[in-house]
Amino acid sequence: VTAAQLSGPERRGRLAGQGLVLQAGPLAVRIRTPLRSVQDYLAGHYADFPVADAGAAHFAVDVRASGRVRRFVRPQVTFAGDGVTPFHPLPAHMAAALFEWGFNWCVSRRVHHLLVVHAAVLSRNGHALLLPAPPGAGKSTLCAALVSAGWQFGSDEFALIEPETGLVHPLPRPISLKDQSVGIVSARWREAVFGPEVTEPTGARVRHLRPPGSGVAQAHVPLEARWVVLPAYRAGASTALASVPRARMLAHLADSSYNFTEFGARGFDCLRAIIDRSRCCTLTYSDLDEALAVCDGLARDTAV
Amino acid sequence: MTAFRGGRLVDVLRNPGRLASVRPQDWEPLLLEADGLRLSGRLAHEAGRLGIRPPGPAGDRLEGLRLLSDNSDRAIRWEVRRIVEVLGDAGCPLVFLKGAAYLLEDLPFARGRRVADVDVLVAERDLGRAEAALREYGWELLPLEPYDERYYRLWTHELPPLRHTRRRIPVDVHHGLVPRTSRIRPDASRVLAQSRLVPNEGARVPSPAHLVLHAAIHLFHDGEIAGALRDLTDIDGLLRHFGQEPTFWDALQMEAAALDATRPVFYALRYTRRLLDTPVPPQVLNAVAEWAPGAAVLGLMDWLIEPALVHRGAGSRLPTATLRARAHWLRMPPMLLARHLTTKTLRRRLLPSQAH
Numbered sequence: 001v002t003a004a005q006l007s008g009p010e011r012r013g014r015l016a017g018q019g020l021v022l023q024a025g026p027l028a029v030r031i032r033t034p035l036r037s038v039q040d041y042l043a044g045h046y047a048d049f050p051v052a053d054a055g056a057a058h059f060a061v062d063v064r065a066s067g068r069v070r071r072f073v074r075p076q077v078t079f080a081g082d083g084v085t086p087f088h089p090l091p092a093h094m095a096a097a098l099f100e101w102g103f104n105w106c107v108s109r110r111v112h113h114l115l116v117v118h119a120a121v122l123s124r125n126g127h128a129l130l131l132p133a134p135p136g137a138g139k140s141t142l143c144a145a146l147v148s149a150g151w152q153f154g155s156d157e158f159a160l161i162e163p164e165t166g167l168v169h170p171l172p173r174p175i176s177l178k179d180q181s182v183g184i185v186s187a188r189w190r191e192a193v194f195g196p197e198v199t200e201p202t203g204a205r206v207r208h209l210r211p212p213g214s215g216v217a218q219a220h221v222p223l224e225a226r227w228v229v230l231p232a233y234r235a236g237a238s239t240a241l242a243s244v245p246r247a248r249m250l251a252h253l254a255d256s257s258y259n260f261t262e263f264g265a266r267g268f269d270c271l272r273a274i275i276d277r278s279r280c281c282t283l284t285y286s287d288l289d290e291a292l293a294v295c296d297g298l299a300r301d302t303a304v
Numbered sequence: 305m306t307a308f309r310g311g312r313l314v315d316v317l318r319n320p321g322r323l324a325s326v327r328p329q330d331w332e333p334l335l336l337e338a339d340g341l342r343l344s345g346r347l348a349h350e351a352g353r354l355g356i357r358p359p360g361p362a363g364d365r366l367e368g369l370r371l372l373s374d375n376s377d378r379a380i381r382w383e384v385r386r387i388v389e390v391l392g393d394a395g396c397p398l399v400f401l402k403g404a405a406y407l408l409e410d411l412p413f414a415r416g417r418r419v420a421d422v423d424v425l426v427a428e429r430d431l432g433r434a435e436a437a438l439r440e441y442g443w444e445l446l447p448l449e450p451y452d453e454r455y456y457r458l459w460t461h462e463l464p465p466l467r468h469t470r471r472r473i474p475v476d477v478h479h480g481l482v483p484r485t486s487r488i489r490p491d492a493s494r495v496l497a498q499s500r501l502v503p504n505e506g507a508r509v510p511s512p513a514h515l516v517l518h519a520a521i522h523l524f525h526d527g528e529i530a531g532a533l534r535d536l537t538d539i540d541g542l543l544r545h546f547g548q549e550p551t552f553w554d555a556l557q558m559e560a561a562a563l564d565a566t567r568p569v570f571y572a573l574r575y576t577r578r579l580l581d582t583p584v585p586p587q588v589l590n591a592v593a594e595w596a597p598g599a600a601v602l603g604l605m606d607w608l609i610e611p612a613l614v615h616r617g618a619g620s621r622l623p624t625a626t627l628r629a630r631a632h633w634l635r636m637p638p639m640l641l642a643r644h645l646t647t648k649t650l651r652r653r654l655l656p657s658q659a660h
Contacts, residue, residue, distance in 0.1 A: 055331075058361045083339075
């Protein structure tokens with residue numbers, strides 16, 4: 001049963017009560033929110049996510065109205081992850097975005113059985129392309145463009161890696177696009193469905209893109225990493241693909257991980273296994289079509 | 305909301321075997337409660353020890369908790385060795401207290417018990433040398449308001465917290481067991497004198513009796529009782545482990561009298577028994593009965609302690625507030641207390657950005 005297959009009242013009842021537990025890739029996530037705006041957002045953007053069996057969740061995401069007087073005057077919303085409230089309250093119209101940011105916080109802080117790396121994940125024929133990149137490198141834009149060009153969507157934000165096997169689990173949540181990226185992506189992807197626009201505390205305008213159903217349907221299938229590409233969008237730059245020494249890419253993945261040190265030597269061995277079976281490059285680009293062509297070329301050339 | 309919210313958790317702490325019968329849907333609330341009371345790592349290790357591996361997310365969470373705590377233990381052991389090196393070279397005899405000591409002694413309940421900071425005891429005359437040595441080798445004082453720093457140095461039993469610039473684990477260097485201002489004055493030199501060397505670690509820890517006494521003083525004299533179920537399980541674990549040693553109970557009673565800590569020991573034995581079924585020999589119970597407070601106070605404490613121990617955040621506010629007031633009262637004389645609370649309150653009101 002998926003979230004969309006529950007009746008509206010059933011779904012809203014669970015969300016407002018004990019929580020709706022959705023299976024997001026390898027994670028069972030309990031979601032509680034009495035807010036209609038978030039409930040409606042979930043009904044759309046998380047429609048294809050399977051409802052998990054009764055039992056424990058990996059963590060609980062809670063978004064609700066905060067304050068007393070504030071409920072009526074400029075209402076605000078608060079996020080709690082497993083009862084912890086790490087953020088200041090935000091204006092009520094940002095509730096759906098707060099849900100996504102809270103979800104991110106939980107994945108980065110509350111998951112300790114998988115290696116969590118800040119990276120987008122795409123796949124072809126069961127082989128994964130990891131895009132580990134700092135904010136502003138164009139990771140999410142490239143990710144959405146790759147999906148529109150036929151890559152299977154794995155994850156926008158996190159690669160969840162099994163420490164023993166190095167297999168990468170998809171986490172196909174909505175893609176967070178900023179400012180002009182929304183226009184760039186919707187021009188390429190006619191069926192794209194966006195959530196409400198919000199302005200981040202940093203000033204960036206953000207919209208969340210609904211993940212494609214095919215990616216969500218395959219979220220239970222772990223992937224073998226084959227390419228690790230550091231994207232770097234630079235206005236006016238010509239497209240260039242350059243190999244990166246393995247040691248440097250391993251260090252970069254470790255730096256991009258939220259919990260690498262928790263695994264000790266196992267974490268190192270795990271990343272090493274990924275690097276050893278992957279082609280490691282940087283991709284500098286300004287022209288998105290050329291960048292897509294380069295990724296296609298990588299996928300066709302199977303030699304590591 | 306029921307008054308005694310720790311029911312289920314206390315149940316499995318008393319009898320870890322019951323973890324085997326936790327239903328799939330009950331793991332999440334149990335772990336949430338344990339997490340709020342800093343006992344989730346302990347629970348995860350008890351489950352692991354008993355071979356209890358629930359399928360799905362609950363099992364993943366237990367595995368993650370074990371990983372986290374083992375990782376933290378490794379970091380604490382490393383920090384301990386660095387401190388031994390530096391203070392050893394500086395010629396300061398030192399003893400590790402509380403969490404670090406439990407870890408070094410490899411006590412059964414220490415697995416999964418996350419150590420937030422390393423507590424060290426040195427002689428008061430060595431305090432300056434210890435601070436200088438640590439600061440020379442990369443530890444630094446956390447930035448503090450001048451008032452707070454003065455408060456630490458004048459009135460407490462420890463230096464302001466130190467932290468290594470790279471490893472960032474807080475290190476509290478104590479020269480006493482309770483604040484200078486406290487109503488009781490346990491003689492910390494006894495703890496140093498009777499400390500024992502942990503084989504293979506090169507570090508010293510207090511005698512078993514002193515470990516219990518220190519935990520009891522901390523919990524029942526001047527510490528925060530609210531949400532401190534973990535600290536009660538420490539005492540329970542110490543008593544279960546060292547209670548087997550033939551000389552332990554006599555030493556405990558003798559040192560309780562010597563350190564002026566008879567009342568905390570009375571409470572410690574009473575509430576570990578009541579909440580956690582800790583075995584205590586009957587003759588010991590008879591002997592410590594004379595350390596009890598009057599019937600009215602005891603009745604009040606019985607009523608306050610249990611809900612407060614499992615309290616975190618909401619609920620049971622009255623017991624918590626009452627016990628906090630009691631701890632402050634025991635920590636310093638009335639005029640100093642008034643001055644301290646006035647200063648803290650004014651600073652919080654006038655300088656909200658700098659409030660702690």
